[in-house]
Structure formats: C-alpha cells, structure tokens
Amino acid sequence: MRTNKLDVTIRTAAGVLLVSILLAGCDKRAPDTGAPPATPAQAAPATPDAPPPADALSTPDAAPAAPVQPAPDAPPPTEPSVAPKPTAAVEPNLDSMTLATPSAKLSVAADLRYQFDGVALPNQPVILHLAAVPRVSGSKLSVNVRQVDGVQLTAGALSAQKANGAEVYRQQYSVTRGTHSPPELRVLVTMETTAGSAFGFFSVPFGSGTNAQKQDSVKQR
Amino acid sequence: MRKYTLGLTLAGIAALLLTACGGGGGSSSSSSGGSANTAPVANAGSNQTVISGVTVTLNGSASSDSDGAIASYTWTQTAGTPTVALSSGTTSQPTFPAPTVATTTTLTFSLVVTDNRGATSPAATVNVTVNSSLNVAPTANAGSNQTATSGITVTLNGSASNDPDGSIASYAWTQTAGTPAVTLTAGTTAQPTFVAPTVATATTFTFSLVVTDNGGATSSASAVNVIVNPPVAGNVNVTGQVKFARVPFGSSPSSGLIYSTPVQRPSRGVMVEALAAGTTTALATATTDDAGNYTLTVANNTSITIRVTARIQRTGSPQWDVRVQNGVAGTNPYSYTEPGSFNSSAGTAHNVAIPTGISAAGVAIGARASGPFAILDTIYQGIQTVLGAAPDTVFPALIVDWGSQTEGTFFTAGGGQHIALLAKLGEDTDEFDQHVVAHEFGHFIEHNFSRADNIGGAHGLGDKLDPRVAFGEGFGYAFAAIVLNDPLARDSYFDGTNQVSAWFNVEDNPPSNPSGAQNDNFGCWCSESSVWSILWDIQDNVADANDTVALGFQPIWDVLISEQKATPAFTTIFSFVTALKAQNPARSAAIDTLVLAQNINSNNIDAYGTNEAHVPLPLLAAPTLPIYTVATIGGPAATLSTSDDAGRDNKLGDRRYIRFNVPTARSVTITASSSNTSNPDTDFKVFRNGSLVVAATNPPAPNESATFQASAGDYLVDVYDCANGCDTAEGAPGDYILTVTIN
Numbered sequence: 001m002r003t004n005k006l007d008v009t010i011r012t013a014a015g016v017l018l019v020s021i022l023l024a025g026c027d028k029r030a031p032d033t034g035a036p037p038a039t040p041a042q043a044a045p046a047t048p049d050a051p052p053p054a055d056a057l058s059t060p061d062a063a064p065a066a067p068v069q070p071a072p073d074a075p076p077p078t079e080p081s082v083a084p085k086p087t088a089a090v091e092p093n094l095d096s097m098t099l100a101t102p103s104a105k106l107s108v109a110a111d112l113r114y115q116f117d118g119v120a121l122p123n124q125p126v127i128l129h130l131a132a133v134p135r136v137s138g139s140k141l142s143v144n145v146r147q148v149d150g151v152q153l154t155a156g157a158l159s160a161q162k163a164n165g166a167e168v169y170r171q172q173y174s175v176t177r178g179t180h181s182p183p184e185l186r187v188l189v190t191m192e193t194t195a196g197s198a199f200g201f202f203s204v205p206f207g208s209g210t211n212a213q214k215q216d217s218v219k220q221r
Numbered sequence: 222m223r224k225y226t227l228g229l230t231l232a233g234i235a236a237l238l239l240t241a242c243g244g245g246g247g248s249s250s251s252s253s254g255g256s257a258n259t260a261p262v263a264n265a266g267s268n269q270t271v272i273s274g275v276t277v278t279l280n281g282s283a284s285s286d287s288d289g290a291i292a293s294y295t296w297t298q299t300a301g302t303p304t305v306a307l308s309s310g311t312t313s314q315p316t317f318p319a320p321t322v323a324t325t326t327t328l329t330f331s332l333v334v335t336d337n338r339g340a341t342s343p344a345a346t347v348n349v350t351v352n353s354s355l356n357v358a359p360t361a362n363a364g365s366n367q368t369a370t371s372g373i374t375v376t377l378n379g380s381a382s383n384d385p386d387g388s389i390a391s392y393a394w395t396q397t398a399g400t401p402a403v404t405l406t407a408g409t410t411a412q413p414t415f416v417a418p419t420v421a422t423a424t425t426f427t428f429s430l431v432v433t434d435n436g437g438a439t440s441s442a443s444a445v446n447v448i449v450n451p452p453v454a455g456n457v458n459v460t461g462q463v464k465f466a467r468v469p470f471g472s473s474p475s476s477g478l479i480y481s482t483p484v485q486r487p488s489r490g491v492m493v494e495a496l497a498a499g500t501t502t503a504l505a506t507a508t509t510d511d512a513g514n515y516t517l518t519v520a521n522n523t524s525i526t527i528r529v530t531a532r533i534q535r536t537g538s539p540q541w542d543v544r545v546q547n548g549v550a551g552t553n554p555y556s557y558t559e560p561g562s563f564n565s566s567a568g569t570a571h572n573v574a575i576p577t578g579i580s581a582a583g584v585a586i587g588a589r590a591s592g593p594f595a596i597l598d599t600i601y602q603g604i605q606t607v608l609g610a611a612p613d614t615v616f617p618a619l620i621v622d623w624g625s626q627t628e629g630t631f632f633t634a635g636g637g638q639h640i641a642l643l644a645k646l647g648e649d650t651d652e653f654d655q656h657v658v659a660h661e662f663g664h665f666i667e668h669n670f671s672r673a674d675n676i677g678g679a680h681g682l683g684d685k686l687d688p689r690v691a692f693g694e695g696f697g698y699a700f701a702a703i704v705l706n707d708p709l710a711r712d713s714y715f716d717g718t719n720q721v722s723a724w725f726n727v728e729d730n731p732p733s734n735p736s737g738a739q740n741d742n743f744g745c746w747c748s749e750s751s752v753w754s755i756l757w758d759i760q761d762n763v764a765d766a767n768d769t770v771a772l773g774f775q776p777i778w779d780v781l782i783s784e785q786k787a788t789p790a791f792t793t794i795f796s797f798v799t800a801l802k803a804q805n806p807a808r809s810a811a812i813d814t815l816v817l818a819q820n821i822n823s824n825n826i827d828a829y830g831t832n833e834a835h836v837p838l839p840l841l842a843a844p845t846l847p848i849y850t851v852a853t854i855g856g857p858a859a860t861l862s863t864s865d866d867a868g869r870d871n872k873l874g875d876r877r878y879i880r881f882n883v884p885t886a887r888s889v890t891i892t893a894s895s896s897n898t899s900n901p902d903t904d905f906k907v908f909r910n911g912s913l914v915v916a917a918t919n920p921p922a923p924n925e926s927a928t929f930q931a932s933a934g935d936y937l938v939d940v941y942d943c944a945n946g947c948d949t950a951e952g953a954p955g956d957y958i959l960t961v962t963i964n
Contacts, residue, residue: 106698165839188717194732
C-alpha cells in the first residue's frame with residue numbers, strides 16, 4: 001500500500017482550511033487535479049438508457065421488444081428536494097476508506113477508495129470522499145461520478161493531466177439521494193498510459209462497508 | 222506497506238541469510254544432523270522409435286533426488302551417426318529433429334543430473350531409433366457416395382483417411398463436378414458440410430479430397446459423388462441469406478461505436494427455421510453456411526415466417542455448440558423472428574436482416590436483436606482460427622450470457638463453461654467489441670486445450686501482475702488480435718457524453734529500459750502487455766525492431782496443447798517460451814531477441830524462470846525473486862517476502878511460489894505462517910502439474926497446515942497472506958515475511 005508522506009503531512013494543515021470549505025472541490029494534499037470548484041448538480045446527460053436487451057429475446061418464441069417508455073400520464077421520477085448543504089468534511093485516512101469494486105475485464109490500473117461521512121438517507125446530503133490511487137504512472141486521470149436519476153451531486157469530475165503512481169488523488173462530493181434512487185453510484189475512472197488508454201466503472205454502494213469475505217476469484221477477465 | 226519496507230526487508234534479508242547459511246553450506250549442516258548428501262538418480266526416459274524429420278523430445282523429468290532437488294541436467298549423445306543438435310543440453314526435456322538416415326540408425330544419449338548440493342548421478346542412457354524409411358504418403362478417403370434432396374445439409378466424411386507413419390495434418394476438399402458450385406463450410410476439416418442446392422433434375426456433385434500428413438507428404442485425390450434430387454413433389458426450397466447488423470468503430474483508436482452506420486455481415490453457422498405463420502411450430506430447420514446462406518424445404522404454398530436463433534452448432538469432426546442467452550432468466554438462446562410472413566412458393570430469395578435495435582444516437586429503440594449474432598460471429602471466427610491449426614477439434618459446449626443484468630465480462634468454467642458479456646448500453650456493452658469477445662473466447666480455448674493456471678481477478682492496463690495472470694490475460698488479447706487479424710484492441714464505453722474507446726495495440730512493445738519514471742509500463746515477465754506483444758510478434762509476419770519471428774499461429778497452438786499443458790511449473794511466459802524454443806530450435810536466437818527486449822531472460826530460460834533477474838519497479842527484489850523458491854522436505858524453513866506495492870490480490874508480489882520434490886511416495890505436511898501481526902491469515906495451495914493437490918485456506922488464522930499423501934514428483938506451493946493475496950483483503954495489506962516448512 002502506498003502511504004504518501006506528503007499526503008500525510010499536508011493533511012493536518014489542510015484539514016483546518018477545509019473546515020471553511022463547504023464543498024471541497026480541491027484537496028491540497030493531493031496533486032493538482034484540476035478539479036473545478038463546487039457546482040450545482042449538473043443536468044443529467046442524455047444517457048441512452050436501453051431497454052434490457054435480453055428480455056424480449058429470452059426465448060426463441062419471443063418477438064422483438066418495443067422500447068420501454070413511461071406512460072404519458074406517469075408521474076415524474078421522484079427527485080430529491082433541494083438539498084441543504086452539508087457541513088465541511090475532513091479527508092479521511094486512506095487506509096480507512098473502502099475499496100470500490102471495479103468492473104470486470106481489463107480495467108484501469110488504479111484503486112478507487114470511498115467513504116461517506118454519514119448514512120446516505122433519502123433527501124439528506126452527505127459528503128462522499130473519493131480517492132483514486134493509480135498503480136502505474138500515466139496521464140489524463142479522470143474520476144467521474146455518473147449522474148443518475150434520483151441522486152443530486154455537487155462537484156464535477158476530478159481530472160489530472162499527469163497521474164503519478166505514488167500519489168493519491170482526492171475529490172469530495174455532496175450527495176443527496178432521492179426516495180427511489182439506485183442502491184449505488186457508478187464511478188468512471190479513466191487513464192492513459194504509454195501502452196494505451198483504459199477505463200473502469202466502479203461501484204460505490206450507498207450502504208457502505210461490507211464484511212470481508214475470503215473468496216478467491218475464479219473469473220478470468 | 223511502503224513505510225515499513227525498510228525494516229521488514231532487513232528482517233527478511235537477515236532471515237534469508239540465516240537460511241542460506243544454515244541450509245546451503247554443505248552436508249554437515251543438514252537438518253537431519255549431518256547426514257551425507259545422497260546422489261541423485263538420473264532417468265533418461267523410455268526408448269523411442271521415430272522417422273526422419275519429426276521432432277524428438279528426450280525426457281529426463283523422472284530423475285529424482287531423495288534428499289533434495291535436481292539442479293541441472295546434462296545430456297550427451299554417446300553413440301550414433303550423425304551427431305544431432307539438441308535444443309539444449311541442460312534442460313530436462315531437450316528436443317532435436319530426427320536426422321535423415323540411409324539405414325535404420327540408433328542414437329544413444331546419456332543423462333547425468335546434479336542435485337542442489339552438487340552431487341552428480343551415474344549416467345542413464347536412452348536410445349532413439351530413427352527409421353530409415355522415407356515419410357510414407359497418407360491415403361485420402363473421401364467417404365461413401367451419398368444421395369440428398371435439395372435443401373438438405375450434406376456432410377462429407379474424410380475421417381477414414383489415414384497415414385501409416387504419422388497423422389493427417391490437413392484436409393483439402395474441392396468440388397470437381399456439378400452445377401451450381403456449392404459453398405463448403407469448414408472445407409479444410411475432415412467433415413465439411415454444404416447445403417444441397419436447388420436442382421431441376423437429379424444432379425451429381427463430385428468432390429475431391431487430398432490430405433497432407435504431419436511430415437508434409439500429400440495423398441492422391443479421393444473422390445466422392447453426391448447425387449442431389451429435386452425436392453419431393455409438393456415441396457419447395459426457400460432460400461436466402463441471413464445478415465446481422467454490426468456497429469463499427471470510428472476511425473481513430475479512441476473513438477467509440479458509430480451506431481449511425483451499422484454494416485451488414487453474413488451470419489455464419491446459425492440455426493434458421495421456417496415457422497408456420499402465426500405459430501411457433503417449426504416446419505423445417507437449416508444451418509447457414511459461411512456466406513450466411515440457408516435453404517429450407519417446406520410444402521408448397523405454405524405461409525411461413527423465418528426465425529433465426531443465436532446458436533452455432535456442428536456435430537461430428539470438428540464439433541462445436543455455442544449459444545447466446547440471457548444470463549439472468551433465459552435458458553433458451555436468443556432468436557430473431559422476422560415480422561410478417563410470406564408464401565413458400567413465392568420463388569424469390571428471402572433474405573433476413575437482423576437489426577441493431579439501437580438508434581443513431583445510441584439509444585435502444587427496440588430489441589437489440591443483432592447483438593447475440595455479432596457475438597456469435599466473433600466466436601465463429603475464433604473457431605476457424607483454431608481449426609486452421611487443428612482441423613478436427615471438438616469444442617466443449619459454451620454458453621454466452623449477455624443480458625441487462627450481466628455483472629461483468631469474464632470467462633468462468635465453474636458450473637458449465639460460460640462467457641459473460643456486459644450489455645449496459647448507457648455504460649459499457651461488449652457485443653460489438655470484437656477484441657473483448659475474442660479475448661474471453663481465448664480464455665475458453667486456453668482452459669480447454671491448454672492449461673490456465675491464471676488465478677483471475679481484476680487487472681488494469683500496465684499492472685505488474687502475478688505471472689500466471691500476466692500470461693493468461695496476455696494470451697487472451699494476443700489470441701483476439703490473431704483471430705481478427707487486427708492488432709488494435711478496442712473496448713467501447715459511454716463516458717457520459719460520447720461513445721469512446723479504451724485501446725491498445727498488441728504490436729506496440731512495452732519499452733525495455735526502466736530508467737525514468739517509476740511504475741511505467743516497461744517490459745516484464747509480469748506484464749500482460751509483454752505477453753501479448755511477444756505472442757503477436759511470434760505470429761505476425763511484420764518485422765520490427767526486435768522481431769524477426771514470423772511463425773504463424775500453428776507453433777503457438779502446438780506449445781499450448783503439449784508442453785504448456787503438461788508443464789510441472791505454473792503456466793507463465795517462462796514455461797511457454799521455453800517450450801517454444803525447444804519446438805523451434807532454428808528460430809531460437811530470434812525468439813531470444815524478441816523476448817529479451819521485454820526484460821525476460823530468454824537466453825537461459827527454463828519453465829521456472831530460474832535465471833530471471835529483472836525486478837520491475839516499484840517492487841523490490843525480495844518479494845519478486847526468485848520466482849520459485851526451492852525447498853526440500855525436512856529442510857530449513859523457506860522464508861519469502863510478500864508485498865502489495867504493485868497492488869493487491871493478483872498483482873506481482875502478492876503470492877509467492879515454492880517448488881519441492883518428493884522422491885518417493887510419502888506423507889507430506891506443510892505449514893505456513895506470516896509476520897503479519899494485525900490480522901494474519903496465511904493460506905497456501907499445493908499443485909502438481911497444474912492440478913490442485915490440497916488447499917489450506919481455512920478461516921482467518923495466523924498459521925495454516927495441511928498434510929497429504931504425495932506420490933513421487935515435483936510439487937508447487939502457492940503461498941500468500943490474505944492481506945495481500947486474497948480477493949477481499951483481510952487486515953492491512955503490506956510487506957510481510959511468509960515462513961513455510963515442508964516435512
């Protein structure tokens with residue numbers, strides 16, 4: 001595990017400063033990530049939410065599916081109310097943060113750790129701390145929490161033009177769940193290396209903290 | 222953990238020094254209280270009789286040492302003319318090409334082995350008799366004449382062909398008479414097929430078969446006639462072509478899928494049915510040929526609907542059965558049923574175009590119908606690649622799970638053999654990512670026809686990996702590039718705004734010089750990038766800086782199904798390259814150049830990487846080398862460093878290897894412990910020739926022990942602290958010392 005002296009040293013000093021920062025868009029303990037200051041939640045992109053490819057074709061007899069569309073009179077999806085702003089947060093120790101689960105197959109050579117400052121209850125903002133820890137050097141490191149219906153996020157993507165394998169890249173978000181929000185956030189991490197470019201989607205469940213299970217993977221990705 | 226590295230490393234070094242002083246200083250320091258070193262016993266293997274031109278493998282692997290391990294082998298030709306050139310005189314299994322001889326000649330070889338304490342064995346000898354007769358040409362047998370009706374799939378059968386002094390290496394079928402020309406599917410195999418064409422009167426189609434043996438000799442042609450009769454009265458043939466829509470990538474490597482410009486591709490080898498209109502009753506069934514063509518014979522003036530099922534299936538030799546289904550709920554493969562119906566006597570070709578069901582903007586607008594057929598077609602291409610090297614291959618059944626709930630993209634052999642592929646259109650969907658599909662099929666190929674000691678797990682581009690993982694994953698992407706004849710591997714995804722791709726090129730060799738920034742992607746025996754670049758360069762015919770090798774896929778396949786499958790070591794780049802050099806001694810120097818450029822010591826390579834000296838940053842030497850620590854039964858405890866500096870679970874340094882020899886059958890007890898004091902959980906697994914012998918993976922415990930009955934031979938131990946080497950970390954990952962005893 002990489003424990004960065006710079007990270008530890010600056011952490012204490014930066015903590016004082018962070019108390020006054022409502023939504024931490026930059027972390028002075030981390031290298032310059034180019035993270036923008038806190039912004040209101042961005043409008044959700046036109047994500048091509050697909051109907052399940054499987055269901056309509058699950059048997060030889062099945063006819064092609066029609067696209068899934070909400071009924072014209074269907075109520076709009078529940079959105080969280082305007083979120084009160086959370087209090088400032090001090091960055092947690094890297095070792096105490098939970099390791100996010102990466103997507104399968106060839107991914108980005110970086111760990112993503114996360115921690116919520118509290119329980120993510122509906123309509124109550126909570127600070128989400130993210131820390132990306134590259135295992136190799138590269139460039140154009142980007143960490144982007146995907147916008148999903150039912151969840152309000154503040155702060156934009158974390159990005160760094162140069163990613164050093166010995167550094168920790170942090171970002172904070174204010175997260176407010178809606179009543180019917182999905183059970184997890186999806187975080188896209190991308191990075192370029194001398195060998196090419198890579199990406200990985202990581203799962204960050206709202207119910208953070210899981211019991212460690214000793215289980216060897218049998219999956220060849 | 223980095224901040225503890227110095228202290229633990231010094232402790233580790235001290236322990237290692239003590240171990241070395243205690244165990245390696247001579248016979249008086251033996252743990253048995255000063256007993257003399259017993260000389261090893263050489264075993265040169267069984268006598269052999271061969272013909273000129275074949276590759277002969279000598280086998281000294283049954284040599285043994287009752288109180289230690291075999292450290293080296295020395296082979297010498299002691300009799301017979303001419304003197305042959307062994308691929309290596311110092312490995313357990315050297316090879317040589319059997320020379321051309323005028324009369325039957327016996328070549329005698331002597332083997333002397335040296336144990337780990339310097340004692341040498343008496344010489345053992347083995348005779349290789351080289352038959353003077355020239356390679357006898359094989360005999361082709363095109364099978365019996367047949368009669369078929371238009372629309373029926375006809376299987377030609379050349380499996381009775383034979384070679385009296387070898388084996389059939391390839392089949393070449395040619396249509397020599399009959400109109401129209403037919404399309405043979407799997408035309409280079411023993412049992413190709415074709416759809417009997419529509420004819421007005423009985424027509425004879427003649428096919429010629431020529432076979433080639435493993436010595437390169439070809440047979441005379443053998444002919445077979447197939448008389449094709451018109452459909453029986455009242456029946457009619459419905460013909461057509463099935464195509465599916467494939468979504469292509471944009472031109473730049475980082476561009477994603479371009480949904481606005483799908484291209485039509487023939488759907489090869491899939492099942493087509495004529496359904497009675499408005500029902501699910503199948504009136505006729507056929508399989509498309511390599512051009513996607515089908516012929517269905519049904520009654521005149523019948524209203525029918527065409528259904529195409531996402532399953533490719535062939536019985537006989539070769540054989541395969543692959544289907545794509547919903548990974549969550551489905552047990553049946555996906556299918557596409559054409560909307561509407563038509564009259565069977567319409568008399569015109571009825572082509573089927575399977576749509577993507579995705580708009581130009583990348584939004585699903587219906588069932589994503591062509592996805593399963595795109596997946597199948599990539600796998601079909603992979604099957605053809607294998608058949609090019611082994612024409613009669615019988616593939617085990619394979620299920621591809623592709624659905625909205627598929628959890629990831631991976632291959633697993635547990636609970637039946639499955640490939641899972643992502644189908645999340647707004648995030649990551651893999652049906653059109655051909656390198657991803659072919660990569661997973663590569664895992665299937667390695668698992669079934671070679672051996673995959675790959676422990677699996679997540680891995681990222683540039684990671685320093687457990688060498689078993691590096692080889693398996695590197696092979697997967699090299700295989701994909703070979704299948705697709707495209708070195709540019711791309712994996713598309715939606716970044717929230719655009720369709721884009723991650724990418725790399727297997728032709729790009731990681732640089733060899735590690736000076737400069739720490740952690741960069743330099744060549745390594747622990748790098749999947751190195752593995753895929755080496756394998757691709759072995760196959761391709763494009764020379765570059767260190768690549769003058771152009772062997773094609775056949776030698777790769779030959780190693781995979783022989784030495785790599787049987788290696789007593791773990792399956793890594795070391796075991797592969799060692800065997801490749803042995804099988805291709807004439808290209809050994811060129812292979813060395815290629816492999817050395819990846820910081821892998823190819824000059825003195827063996828399956829264990831015994832002489833490897835490269836330590837990749839950011840790791841230190843202690844948790845990296847030697848790749849296998851040699852231990853002896855009853856000998857001093859083996860101490861090994863483990864580190865998470867390259868990452869957890871399956872990265873380099875997380876797990877360490879031990880090898881030991883059991884001279885005669887006996888009970889063996891292995892114990893392992895870790896210097897981890899926070900939450901120690903030491904585990905280990907014991908393997909022999911790739912098979913798990915025993916696993917000591919009890920719930921968290923600082924010490925593990927296992928006793929098992931061992932037959933004579935070489936064994937491997939894969940030992941780790943779960944803080945570093947388990948799927949889910951237990952305790953704090955860091956730098957620890959593992960201590961292992963074998964009694």
